[in-house]
Structure formats: structure tokens, C-alpha cells
Amino acid sequence: MFGSLTERLKSVFDSVRRETRLTPESVELALREIRMALLEADVNFKVVRAFIDRVRDRAVEKAVLESLTPTQQVIAIVRDELRGLLGEGTGGLPVGSDRPQVVLLLGLQGAGKTTTTVKLARWLQGQGRHPLVVSTDVRRPAAIEQLSVLAGDVGVRVHDPDTRSDVVGRAESAVTLARSTGFDVVLVDTAGRLHIDEGLMDELERLKESLFASDLLYVADAMTGQDAIRSAGEFNRRLGVTGIVLTKMDGDARGGAALSVASVVGVPIAFVGEGERAEDLQPFYPDRLVSRMLGMGDVLSLVEKAEQVVSRDEASRLERKLRGNDFTLQDMRDQLMTVKRLGPLDRLVDLIPGMGQMASGLPDNFDPRAVIQTLAIIDSMTKGERLQYKLINGSRRRRIALGSGTTVQDVNRLLKQFVEMRRLLRSVGAASGQKKKRRARGHMRHGLGFPMG
Amino acid sequence: MSLVDRLRRGLRRTTDQLFGRLDTLTSERRRSLDSGGGPEATASIDTLEALEEILIEADLGVVATNRLIDAARGHVDGRDLLASVKGELCRLLDFRPMPSGSVPCPKVVLVVGVNGTGKTTTVGRLARLAIQEGQRPVICAADTFRAAAVEQLRVWAQHVDAEFVSARAGADPAAVVFDAITCGKARQCDIVLVDTAGRLHTQVNLMGELDKIRRVAGRAISGAPHETLLVLDATVGQNGLHQARKFLESSGVTGIVLTKLDGTAKGGIVAAITADLGLPIRYIGVGEQLDDLLPFSATDYVDALFRSSW
Ligand SMILES: Nc1nc2c(ncn2[C@@H]2O[C@H](COP(=O)(O)OP(=O)(O)O)[C@@H](O)[C@H]2O)c(=O)[nH]1
Ligand SMILES: Nc1nc2c(ncn2[C@@H]2O[C@H](COP(=O)(O)OP(=O)(O)O)[C@@H](O)[C@H]2O)c(=O)[nH]1
Ligand SMILES: [Mg+2]
Ligand SMILES: [Mg+2]
Numbered sequence: 001m002f003g004s005l006t007e008r009l010k011s012v013f014d015s016v017r018r019e020t021r022l023t024p025e026s027v028e029l030a031l032r033e034i035r036m037a038l039l040e041a042d043v044n045f046k047v048v049r050a051f052i053d054r055v056r057d058r059a060v061e062k063a064v065l066e067s068l069t070p071t072q073q074v075i076a077i078v079r080d081e082l083r084g085l086l087g088e089g090t091g092g093l094p095v096g097s098d099r100p101q102v103v104l105l106l107g108l109q110g111a112g113k114t115t116t117t118v119k120l121a122r123w124l125q126g127q128g129r130h131p132l133v134v135s136t137d138v139r140r141p142a143a144i145e146q147l148s149v150l151a152g153d154v155g156v157r158v159h160d161p162d163t164r165s166d167v168v169g170r171a172e173s174a175v176t177l178a179r180s181t182g183f184d185v186v187l188v189d190t191a192g193r194l195h196i197d198e199g200l201m202d203e204l205e206r207l208k209e210s211l212f213a214s215d216l217l218y219v220a221d222a223m224t225g226q227d228a229i230r231s232a233g234e235f236n237r238r239l240g241v242t243g244i245v246l247t248k249m250d251g252d253a254r255g256g257a258a259l260s261v262a263s264v265v266g267v268p269i270a271f272v273g274e275g276e277r278a279e280d281l282q283p284f285y286p287d288r289l290v291s292r293m294l295g296m297g298d299v300l301s302l303v304e305k306a307e308q309v310v311s312r313d314e315a316s317r318l319e320r321k322l323r324g325n326d327f328t329l330q331d332m333r334d335q336l337m338t339v340k341r342l343g344p345l346d347r348l349v350d351l352i353p354g355m356g357q358m359a360s361g362l363p364d365n366f367d368p369r370a371v372i373q374t375l376a377i378i379d380s381m382t383k384g385e386r387l388q389y390k391l392i393n394g395s396r397r398r399r400i401a402l403g404s405g406t407t408v409q410d411v412n413r414l415l416k417q418f419v420e421m422r423r424l425l426r427s428v429g430a431a432s433g434q435k436k437k438r439r440a441r442g443h444m445r446h447g448l449g450f451p452m453g
Numbered sequence: 454m455s456l457v458d459r460l461r462r463g464l465r466r467t468t469d470q471l472f473g474r475l476d477t478l479t480s481e482r483r484r485s486l487d488s489g490g491g492p493e494a495t496a497s498i499d500t501l502e503a504l505e506e507i508l509i510e511a512d513l514g515v516v517a518t519n520r521l522i523d524a525a526r527g528h529v530d531g532r533d534l535l536a537s538v539k540g541e542l543c544r545l546l547d548f549r550p551m552p553s554g555s556v557p558c559p560k561v562v563l564v565v566g567v568n569g570t571g572k573t574t575t576v577g578r579l580a581r582l583a584i585q586e587g588q589r590p591v592i593c594a595a596d597t598f599r600a601a602a603v604e605q606l607r608v609w610a611q612h613v614d615a616e617f618v619s620a621r622a623g624a625d626p627a628a629v630v631f632d633a634i635t636c637g638k639a640r641q642c643d644i645v646l647v648d649t650a651g652r653l654h655t656q657v658n659l660m661g662e663l664d665k666i667r668r669v670a671g672r673a674i675s676g677a678p679h680e681t682l683l684v685l686d687a688t689v690g691q692n693g694l695h696q697a698r699k700f701l702e703s704s705g706v707t708g709i710v711l712t713k714l715d716g717t718a719k720g721g722i723v724a725a726i727t728a729d730l731g732l733p734i735r736y737i738g739v740g741e742q743l744d745d746l747l748p749f750s751a752t753d754y755v756d757a758l759f760r761s762s763w
Binding site: 109110111112141142143146148149150194221224225226227228230231248250251256257276 | 570599600605607608693695713717
């Protein structure tokens with residue numbers, strides 16, 4: 001399988017996490033992984049090069065290097081930049097001004113044009129439109145029959161005139177029929193062709209002109225490699241493509257080629273094909289392709305969730321606190337609440353300020369019940385106690401234990417953890433010399449500020 | 454037209470692009486060497502980078518590209534560099550299929566692959582090749598799924614004048630295969646060519662269907678299928694390696710057919726496939742017509758890719 005981009009980044013940052021801060025060198029390491037992952041996902045070589053330069057520029061900014069959440073920051077940058085490649089276009093097929101609206105489906109051999117023609121007709125029917133489909137593929141054996149069978153199966157009207165060799169004539173007669181019978185869209189399936197086949201590219205130009213086609217959808221196989229921008233680029237140059245349909249996305253192709261096409265050729269992706277049946281077509285959503293590229297949709301949404309839950313201000317306030325001397329039990333509580341709101345913990349350590357640095361000591365079986373217990377204990381404290389832990393003497397500890405349904409030992413343990421965590425955070429916050437860092441790391445592995453199961 | 458000429462015709466676009474670039478690459482290098490300015494090491498790194506770009510843009514993938522570049526590193530002269538890369542590529546791709554001991558009769562060849570790569574066309578062309586070699590083929594239309602797939606293959610069967618066995622749409626493909634082999638035995642045909650429906654390597658149930666076809670074929674005649682060809686589209690990127698791996702695992706692929714080399718795509722992923730999986734490339738497709746299928750030759754392929762003019 002493809003090493004997922006997110007996984008690669010995580011493993012890079014896992015190895016640099018002990019450094020407590022990101023360095024330009026570790027950024028380079030991450031960039032190497034990003035480059036590798038993008039190339040393995042078939043993003044075009046040149047696109048990758050420019051992409052890496054842009055990510056580098058943003059990642060070596062002081063704010064990112066000094067952030068306590070480097071993984072989150074870099075993933076967010078990568079996601080942003082990937083999203084940027086896809087442009088602003090939205091998926092679907094807008095209603096045109098012409099009646100009938102003429103749509104040509106073009107592309108290389110075997111890309112999925114005929115199947116897509118019928119899928120699109122079905123989708124349009126769902127939008128309350130009245131599509132008519134026609135095949136102009138007089139070259140591939142039984143291509144006309146293929147369209148007729150597919151359309152017939154799902155109740156899409158197909159026009160199949162007797163002229164079996166006149167490409168333009170077949171399409172024109174469909175448009176004439178549509179005009180007289182009230183079909184408002186004509187979908188024209190075309191024969192597959194190579195972008196370097198002059199004769200056949202000319203044929204498409206003639207077809208486009210004589211039909212006054214307003215929409216030219218380039219159908220591209222999601223598994224295409226580096227050649228994608230060349231073929232799509234040439235179709236676009238000759239004919240002016242208005243949208244891309246990305247087929248065969250039901251497999252495990254990352255779709256990097258589509259990303260390159262959208263960015264280099266500058267044509268928006270309109271639909272995604274996800275199977276062989278007529279209903280397997282979806283309007284394109286850029287964020288889904290970005291998640292697919294990153295390889296872990298849930299991590300992506302976690303980043304988003306973390307951004308929502310931990311607002312920017314809150315995050316920087318927390319960071320300030322973590323670095324200063326004024327980290328209180330109240331802050332610890334806030335942080336744990338955040339953790340709780342976000343869900344599964346192992347995924348989250350990188351997303352919350354301070355957590356990444358301490359995570360090397362996190363056991364795999366980090367117990368959510370322990371979090372709940374800790375919260376209960378802190379909730380049983382007075383406001384003053386939360387802000388000034390030194391107030392909590394023996395009798396207060398007994399009261400807190402009683403109030404939270406725990407034992408004095410539990411309260412003691414929590415306080416010990418808190419004190420240790422505070423000390424640790426100070427040393428991380430002030431970390432400058434190597435020695436200091438190494439010492440902090442040693443401590444982190446054993447005693448951690450957070451409760452563990 | 455000779456085989457090499459036809460191959461070259463098919464790959465012309467490809468090579469034009471490659472030469473152009475390799476030519477510039479060397480002339481730039483020469484210039485920097487002539488001017489006596491830049492240290493040789495720098496020029497060499499530029500050259501290697503340009504080479505990396507060419508190989509990655511040919512879809513060889515990062516791993517295979519790095520392997521080739523490592524092999525080429527250290528050569529200072531442009532000529533040696535290219536020769537080294539070519540040699541290494543040839544070594545990777547030059548795979549002679551094992552000669553099978555006794556020739557089964559009929560020999561059963563299963564043609565598999567993901568959707569739209571050129572399986573049906575390839576079956577028609579293999580039948581044409583068999584006939585040219587004086588054999589009698591049976592064409593078996595076991596793609597009972599895709600609309601009009603049977604009709605498409607029937608047209609090719611009529612063109613080449615081969616026996617044709619099919620069933621109605623939606624029929625059990627394994628049953629059609631059994632019938633075709635039975636027919637081949639009864640009529641003393643030499644080879645049964647089986648077209649199958651396209652399926653993504655990730656579709657577990659459809660891969661299971663292939664397994665059933667294989668078992669039923671083996672029951673009809675021992676050792677069948679004797680060959681299983683995976684049809685790959687030359688435009689495919691890194692996904693091609695996953696396809697090959699999965700089809701190899703679940704349906705015992707014995708060789709690759711690389712189609713659509715008449716475009717600008719180079720199908721370089723086959724280098725990774727041969728290197729990682731040890732699968733030989735048997736044929737290449739260089740057009741849509743019946744005679745556009747050629748036996749694969751590593752030296753011709755690499756020569757045509759890097760036809761040297763320098
Ligand atoms: N799995 C999958 N197969 C598809 C998809 N779209 C098309 N196909 C298959 O790809 C093959 C080629 O499709 P076709 O429409 O004939 O391509 P055309 O030559 O461009 O007209 C057929 O086997 C289709 O069933 C898709 O989104 N997913
Ligand atoms: N340019 C070109 N087109 C090809 C080649 N081989 C097959 N095709 C075309 O690719 C499309 C799909 O081929 P087909 O045999 O139906 O693929 P299948 O779905 O795998 O059976 C058809 O339009 C073929 O004409 C080739 O070598 N070069
Ligand atoms: Mg078609
Ligand atoms: Mg087929």
C-alpha cells in the first residue's frame with residue numbers, strides 16, 4: 001500500500017519529537033517524505049517540486065518551528081496547499097443557457113466515457129432534467145450497442161440513428177430530436193482517442209463547433225500517472241475543456257494525477273466515478289480528494305476538530321501558560337476537557353499544545369477512565385485551590401477525595417503528577433541547552449503529568 | 454515494416470521527447486565542461502537530476518528510479534551514463550519466460566486486468582497472432598458483465614476468423630470458460646483465449662470470481678490456465694504496481710501485456726513490476742488495430758525509449 005502521507009509525516013515527527021522543537025533539518029526530513037508520498041500518489045513531478053518549495057517556505061517560519069504542535073501545523077500546511085491546487089471550482093454540472101444544453105464527453109481510450117455518459121444522464125434526471133444520450137463512437141466495436149444497453153437498463157433515452165459512420169451527423173440528429181421533443185440536455189459520447197492523433201482531434205473540433213457544445217467534460221482514469229497533464233493539457237488546448245470527470249475512484253488510486261491536472265491545466269473536477277453502475281457518480285468535493293491524498297480522512301477531520309475545539313487564541317494562551325510558571329490545576333482541567341471533547345487519545349497527542357512533547361511517555365493504553373477520574377478530582381476543588389495548588393493540605397485532600405468519590409492516595413497521585421508536569425513544562429518552555437533537554441526527556445518517559453490507566 | 458520499426462513508430466512521440474531532453478542535458482553538460490568553469494561533480498549532479506526527472510515522468514516510480522540512478526552514479530561522461538542506465542533498464546526488463554515442458558492441448562490463456570486497459574482488444578490480437586503461427590484458437594467471451602462486451606469480442610473473432618464461445622449477459626463466466634475449453638478439446642484447437650471482465654484489484658469478491666474461473670478451467674483440462682496475462686495500460690501510474698501485486702497474489706499472473714504505448718505515456722511502472730515481482734512483459738500494444746500487438750523485447754523497448762543520437 002501507499003505509505004499514507006499523514007502516516008509518513010507522523011513517523012517523521014515521532015522521531016523528531018524528542019527534540020522538543022522543530023528544526024529546519026527536521027522540516028527537510030518531513031519534506032522528503034511529503035515528496036515521496038506525492039510522487040507515489042502520481043502527482044506530477046513538476047507540481048511536486050513547486051509544492052515542496054511552497055510548503056518549505058511556510059514550514060520554516062518561526063511560528064511553526066517554535067510551535068508545540070509541529071505535526072498539526074505541518075499537516076495543516078500540506079492540507080492547505082493541496083486544497084489550493086484544486087482551485088475554487090465546485091462540482092456538478094451547472095444548467096447552461098442553451099436549449100438543449102450540449103455536453104461532450106471526451107478522453108483517452110478506456111477512460112470510462114461511455115459509462116460516465118449514462119451515469120451523468122441519471123444524475124441529471126435526479127436534478128429534474130431531461131437528458132438524451134447519443135454515441136458517436138463509430139470506431140470501437142459494439143460501442144454504440146454498449147451505450148444503448150447501459151442507457152436502456154436504467155431508463156435513459158438514447159438516440160441511435162441509422163447512420164452508423166457519420167460522427168457529426170449522429171450527434172446533430174440527436175440535437176435536432178432533443179429540440180423538437182423537449183429534451184433539455186444532450187450528452188454526446190465520443191470515441192476514445194489519443195491527444196496526439198491529429199485526425200481524431202480535428203474530428204472533435206468539428207463536433208464541438210457544429211453542435212455549439214457548451215460543456216466539454218474530459219473523462220480521466222484516476223489511476224493515470226505522470227502523463228495525465230500531457231493528455232488533459234492537449235485536449236484542453238485544442239478544445240477548451242470545461243470540467244473533468246475522475247473515474248475508477250472506487251479503487252485504491254490516490255488520484256494525484258487529477259490533482260495535477262486540476263492545478264496545471266486549470267480545469268475544475270466536476271464529478272467522480274466510483275463504480276461501474278449507473279448510480280456510481282458523485283459531484284466532486286475537493287476536501288475528499290485532499291483527505292484521500294493525506295491518506296487518513298479521520299486525521300484530517302481531527303485537525304479540523306482540534307482547530308474548532310482549541311481555538312487559535314485558546315491555543316496560544318495555553319502555549320504561553322505551558323511555557324511560563326503559571327500553569328494551574330485549572331489549566332490542566334481545561335486541557336483534559338479538550339482531550340475528552342476530541343475523542344480517542346492516541347490520535348490527539350499531536351493536536352493539543354504541549355501534548356506532543358510529552359507523548360513519548362504516553363503508554364498505548366492511556367485510559368480514558370483515568371481522565372474522567374482526574375476531572376472529578378479537580379472538579380471537587382475550590383476555585384482557589386485550582387489556581388494555587390499549594391493551598392491543598394491534608395484535610396483539604398480528604399475533602400476532595402470524598403467529594404470526588406476517590407481516595408486520598410488518588411488525590412495525592414494527581415497532585416504529584418501535576419507538580420511534575422509543571423516542572424517539566426518549565427524545563428521544556430525554557431529548554432535551551434542540550435543537557436537540559438535530555439534531562440527533561442528522561443523524566444518525561446517516566447513520570448508524566450497526565451493520569452494513566 | 455520490421456518489428457523494431459513498428460515499435461519505434463509506436464514510441465516515436467515518447468522518444469522525441471526523451472531525446473530532446475537528453476540532448477539538451479548533455480549539451481548543457483558539455484558546455485559547462487568546455488567552459489572549464491563548473492567542477493565536474495556539479496555538472497554530474499545536474500545530469501543525474503535531469504535523468505531522475507525523465508525516469509519519474511516515465512512513471513518508473515521513485516524506488517526504481519533511485520535504483521537506476523544509483524547504478525548510473527559515478528559515470529562522468531554522458532555517453533557512459535546513458536549506456537549504464539540503458540544497460541540497467543534492459544537487465545531489469547529482460548526476462549525470458551520459462552519454456553514450458555510439454556505443450557498442453559489446448560493451451561488455456563486467461564486475460565485479466567482492471568477496467569478499460571485493453572483486455573478484449575488483446576484477446577482478439579492474440580487470436581490473430583496464433584493464427585499467423587498456424588494455430589487454431591478458440592476465443593472465449595467470459596466478460597458476461599460489461600454491456601456489449603460479448604458483441605465487441607464477437608466482432609474481433611469474426612475479423613480474425615476464430616472459433617467463438619459466449620453466453621448470454623449475466624451468465625456465470627466460469628461456465629463459459631468450461632464450455633470454451635470443452636469446445637477447444639472437441640475441435641482439437643491449440644489454444645483457448647479467455648477474455649474476462651475488468652475488475653479493480655481491490656474488489657475482493659470479483660477477484661474471488663477469477664479464482665473460480667481458474668478452478669473450473671483446471672477441472673476442464675489439467676494445468677489450466679496455463680498462462681495468465683495481466684493487461685496494463687501504459688498511462689497507469691504507481692497504481693500499476695498494486696494491480697500487478699494483487700492480480701499475482703490472487704490469480705497467478707504469469708506475464709504482462711502493456712497496451713497504449715502509441716500515446717505519450719511510457720508505462721515505466723513495468724520496470725518496478727519486473728524488479729519487484731519478477732513478472733515478464735510478454736506483449737505491447739501500439740494501436741487499436743488487430744496487428745498493433747507486438748512481442749515485447751527489452752532491448753527494442755529500451756532502445757526505442759533512449760534511441761541514441763549522441
Ligand atoms: N470500477 C470502475 N469501473 C469503471 C468506472 N467507470 C467506468 N468503468 C469501467 O471501465 C471500463 C471502460 O469504460 P467505458 O465507459 O467503456 O470507457 P470508454 O472507452 O472511455 O467509453 C468499463 O469496464 C467500465 O465498466 C468507475 O468509476 N469505476
Ligand atoms: N491507442 C490504443 N488504444 C488501445 C490499445 N489497446 C486497446 N485500446 C483501446 O482501449 C479501449 C479499451 O479496450 P478494451 O479492449 O475494450 O479494454 P477492456 O475493457 O480491458 O476489455 C478501446 O477503445 C480500445 O480500442 C492500444 O494499444 N493503443
Ligand atoms: Mg466508449
Ligand atoms: Mg473487455
